[in-house]
Amino acid sequence: MSENWEPKIITFVCNWCTYAGADLAGTSRFKYASNIRIIKTPCSGRIDPMFIVSAFEKGADAVLISGCHPGDCHYNEGNYNARRKFTMMKRLLDTLGVDTRRVVFAWCSASEGIKFSRLVNEVTESIKKLGPYTDYHSLNQEER
Amino acid sequence: MARIGVFVCWCGSNIAETVEVSKVAEVSKSIPGVVYSVDYKYMCSDPGQELVKNAIKEYKLTGVVVASCSPRMHEKTFRKAALEAGLNPYMLEMANIREQCSWVHNNMDEGTQKSIDLVRMMVEKVKRNKPLDDISIPVTKKAMVIGGGVTGIQAALDIASGGIPVVLVEKESSIGGKMSALDETFPTLDCSQCILTPKMVEVAQHPLVQIISYAEIEKLEGFVGNFKATIRKKARYVDVDACTGCGTCWQKCPVKVDSEFEQGLGKRKAIFIPFPQAIPSRPRIDAENCLKLTKDRCGICEKVCPTKAIHYDDKDEFMEVEVGAIVVATGYKIMPVSAFPEYGGGQYPDVVTSLQFERMVCASGPTLGDLKRPSDGKLPETVVFVKCVGSRDPEHYHSYCSKICCMYVAKQTMLYRHKVHHGNCYVFYIDVRSNGKNYEEFVRRAQEQEGAQYIRGRVSSIYKDGDDMVVEGADTLTNSQIKVKCDLVVLATAMEAPDGIKQLAQKLGIGYDQHGFLTEAHPKLRPVETATAGIFLAGCALSPRDIPDSVSEGSAAAAKVLGLLSKDTLDKEGVVAIVNELTCVGCQNCIRVCPYNAIELKDICNRQGELQRQVAHVNPGLCTGCGTCTPSCPSRSIELQGFRDTELYAEINALAEL
Numbered sequence: 001m002s003e004n005w006e007p008k009i010i011t012f013v014c015n016w017c018t019y020a021g022a023d024l025a026g027t028s029r030f031k032y033a034s035n036i037r038i039i040k041t042p043c044s045g046r047i048d049p050m051f052i053v054s055a056f057e058k059g060a061d062a063v064l065i066s067g068c069h070p071g072d073c074h075y076n077e078g079n080y081n082a083r084r085k086f087t088m089m090k091r092l093l094d095t096l097g098v099d100t101r102r103v104v105f106a107w108c109s110a111s112e113g114i115k116f117s118r119l120v121n122e123v124t125e126s127i128k129k130l131g132p133y134t135d136y137h138s139l140n141q142e143e144r
Numbered sequence: 145m146a147r148i149g150v151f152v153c154w155c156g157s158n159i160a161e162t163v164e165v166s167k168v169a170e171v172s173k174s175i176p177g178v179v180y181s182v183d184y185k186y187m188c189s190d191p192g193q194e195l196v197k198n199a200i201k202e203y204k205l206t207g208v209v210v211a212s213c214s215p216r217m218h219e220k221t222f223r224k225a226a227l228e229a230g231l232n233p234y235m236l237e238m239a240n241i242r243e244q245c246s247w248v249h250n251n252m253d254e255g256t257q258k259s260i261d262l263v264r265m266m267v268e269k270v271k272r273n274k275p276l277d278d279i280s281i282p283v284t285k286k287a288m289v290i291g292g293g294v295t296g297i298q299a300a301l302d303i304a305s306g307g308i309p310v311v312l313v314e315k316e317s318s319i320g321g322k323m324s325a326l327d328e329t330f331p332t333l334d335c336s337q338c339i340l341t342p343k344m345v346e347v348a349q350h351p352l353v354q355i356i357s358y359a360e361i362e363k364l365e366g367f368v369g370n371f372k373a374t375i376r377k378k379a380r381y382v383d384v385d386a387c388t389g390c391g392t393c394w395q396k397c398p399v400k401v402d403s404e405f406e407q408g409l410g411k412r413k414a415i416f417i418p419f420p421q422a423i424p425s426r427p428r429i430d431a432e433n434c435l436k437l438t439k440d441r442c443g444i445c446e447k448v449c450p451t452k453a454i455h456y457d458d459k460d461e462f463m464e465v466e467v468g469a470i471v472v473a474t475g476y477k478i479m480p481v482s483a484f485p486e487y488g489g490g491q492y493p494d495v496v497t498s499l500q501f502e503r504m505v506c507a508s509g510p511t512l513g514d515l516k517r518p519s520d521g522k523l524p525e526t527v528v529f530v531k532c533v534g535s536r537d538p539e540h541y542h543s544y545c546s547k548i549c550c551m552y553v554a555k556q557t558m559l560y561r562h563k564v565h566h567g568n569c570y571v572f573y574i575d576v577r578s579n580g581k582n583y584e585e586f587v588r589r590a591q592e593q594e595g596a597q598y599i600r601g602r603v604s605s606i607y608k609d610g611d612d613m614v615v616e617g618a619d620t621l622t623n624s625q626i627k628v629k630c631d632l633v634v635l636a637t638a639m640e641a642p643d644g645i646k647q648l649a650q651k652l653g654i655g656y657d658q659h660g661f662l663t664e665a666h667p668k669l670r671p672v673e674t675a676t677a678g679i680f681l682a683g684c685a686l687s688p689r690d691i692p693d694s695v696s697e698g699s700a701a702a703a704k705v706l707g708l709l710s711k712d713t714l715d716k717e718g719v720v721a722i723v724n725e726l727t728c729v730g731c732q733n734c735i736r737v738c739p740y741n742a743i744e745l746k747d748i749c750n751r752q753g754e755l756q757r758q759v760a761h762v763n764p765g766l767c768t769g770c771g772t773c774t775p776s777c778p779s780r781s782i783e784l785q786g787f788r789d790t791e792l793y794a795e796i797n798a799l800a801e802l
Binding site for chain 2: 031051
């Protein structure tokens with residue numbers, strides 16, 4: 001691990017709650033670690049579990065997924081679909097030997113700018129402790 | 145080949161303070177596909193937009209990334225500018241380097257690096273974006289209101305006064321709903337019939353309103369602006385066009401049964417109108433009790449009818465109407481006394497519901513306003529009112545508050561005291577909730593000037609002792625058990641969702657809660673809309689409400705309908721799902737997860753018209769662009785436009801470069 005290694009965290013958010021929550025963190029100037037890169041989707045229901053795998057494949061050290069709180073979904077039930085998918089996906093990743101501490105699923109509403117900034121900081125801190133994610137790449141190397 | 149332009153905004157010092165904008169613009173040039181990049185102080189200003197427009201034309205850009213504030217702020221602005229320069233607006237994306245970079249990070253290097261990354265991700269996405277067209281859907285300029293109570297009447301009147309024709313469907317044989325059975329209304333004590341019947345007449349006579357009574361919704365197809373409803377007109381056995389409402393038939397009919405309108409306290413005939421002011425004033429035959437229809441005897445009504453309007457062979461009829469919007473105002477029912485055996489409900493005739501009490505004191509009621517208790521016709525000298533019966537009791541009945549009982553019980557104590565000046569009335573209550581215009585004053589008047597005695601506590605049992613009823617309960621203010629001997633007990637039973645509401649909700653494709661009340665799209669910001677575009681809610685169909693609230697909501701729903709139908713076409717963004725019919729296997733996963741029922745099966749036939757297979761088909765009118773269908777598809781055949789897999793994976797893949 002190099003001295004100045006910084007984790008790469010890919011974040012998938014829904015447009016209506018968490019993206020707006022991140023905007024609020026911005027307008028409120030709540031500072032947070034610069035390790036995340038946000039990819040916007042309309043709804044957490046649009047987020048494909050395969051995105052997680054793909055993100056790891058491309059070198060992410062962690063994946064953060066966030067949508068509207070249960071009951072708050074702009075599309076009524078997209079986040080319930082997301083929750084079901086990711087509950088299953090997490091177990092599958094576990095079975096495959098992927099460290100599931102690197103996949104974080106959280107609810108964050110449009111009014112929770114402070115929660116969003118704290119969430120990013122917490123995830124960044126915990127991934128820093130875990131170190132760079134090399135397992136997946138070595139796995140990839142072996143296959144090749 | 146993609147030709148992408150990158151426009152980096154300073155936002156004054158908002159971005160430039162923490163992000164080296166010139167470096168972002170410079171580095172962007174090295175991203176494959178980028179042919180032009182520039183930074184500018186205020187990209188959203190007119191000169192900034194001109195910069196974008198000119199570059200689109202000059203460099204023949206096929207895509208644009210604006211790195212500035214949140215797309216919530218200015219995506220519309222820049223997409224409009226792109227359109228003006230001849231570029232499809234969906235070929236413009238924004239990299240949010242203000243809210244996600246400069247405002248949340250302090251370090252210039254980090255901010256700059258992250259901005260470059262965000263630009264790179266958006267460049268990769270926009271390279272794969274497809275031009276999208278906005279969708280335009282024609283609308284049928286006609287509305288349907290389901291439920292002819294005061295809420296539905298108000299909605300129908302308001303829609304019709306806006307010039308839109310309305311079909312008003314009522315399941316009973318007359319419009320008027322529950323309000324028509326009330327005596328006087330709080331907090332003004334004006335007679336319910338006196339304020340309702342003019343509205344009933346107005347709606348009946350309105351040239352743009354068609355009332356279809358004694359009818360129910362059989363089926364609903366289509367989507368916003370383009371619904372097709374099948375209405376079942378139940379067999380009435382009376383030709384409403386030939387009938388003049390002269391009344392000879394129901395005067396001569398020999399069969400007497402309990403009247404639903406009179407809450408079982410009065411009688412009606414087997415051919416009847418529910419109440420004298422009924423609209424339409426055309427009778428129907430109650431097939432379960434009519435001698436001709438049950439035993440093939442009698443037939444008097446047919447013989448006496450001067451216009452030959454009676455048809456014993458009448459059958460249910462179906463009619464189809466095409467409408468652009470629907471208001472559901474299906475109202476409520478109240479729990480019957482028989483649901484409360486612990487209070488002697490159903491066992492003692494002198495334990496009645498509030499609605500029965502309304503009929504007992506009403507001048508048009510079965511006793512013509514003479515207050516007589518049901519068992520022996522005696523004038524009740526003491527009456528006990530019990531509130532929250534079935535409401536606010538999650539262990540046994542409903543958890544919710546029925547909202548109107550506090551007020552109508554106060555009203556009923558007054559109605560009682562106005563009839564029986566020397567009478568005593570007691571009210572058992574948990575709380576008194578009187579929030580509304582002039583409501584608190586009204587309750588205080590009942591307590592302080594009209595002599596209603598309020599006892600705070602729940603009733604444990606009600607039983608008969610000789611001729612008297614005895615109410616036992618707790619007085620929690622004096623911490624004692626008390627017994628009240630009385631002649632009549634009135635239970636303020638809970639308001640409930642009406643029978644058949646779930647089936648109706650399923651037919652309409654709208655949601656309902658655990659109590660059976662219909663669910664609004666947003667409890668605060670979209671209170672009269674449903675999650676299904678074009679279907680609106682009003683009144684007690686949503687939850688218990690009083691008359692002013694119900695009427696307001698009727699008008700609110702009407703305003704929504706008029707807004708929707710004011711245009712010839714509905715225009716919406718092109719961000720909808722599209723199915724690749726060549727690869728779809730028809731597994732229906734997408735149909736199951738779609739929150740809007742926007743996907744249906746479509747038949748694929750050969751040239752001979754023989755069914756080959758079925759595939760999913762998205763109705764763009766219903767699709768809201770959530771994209772839940774896309775990851776559910778095992779064959780990757782359904783794609784949300786604007787957020788296709790290739791576009792999102794491009795963003796992820798861009799990370800490899802980071």
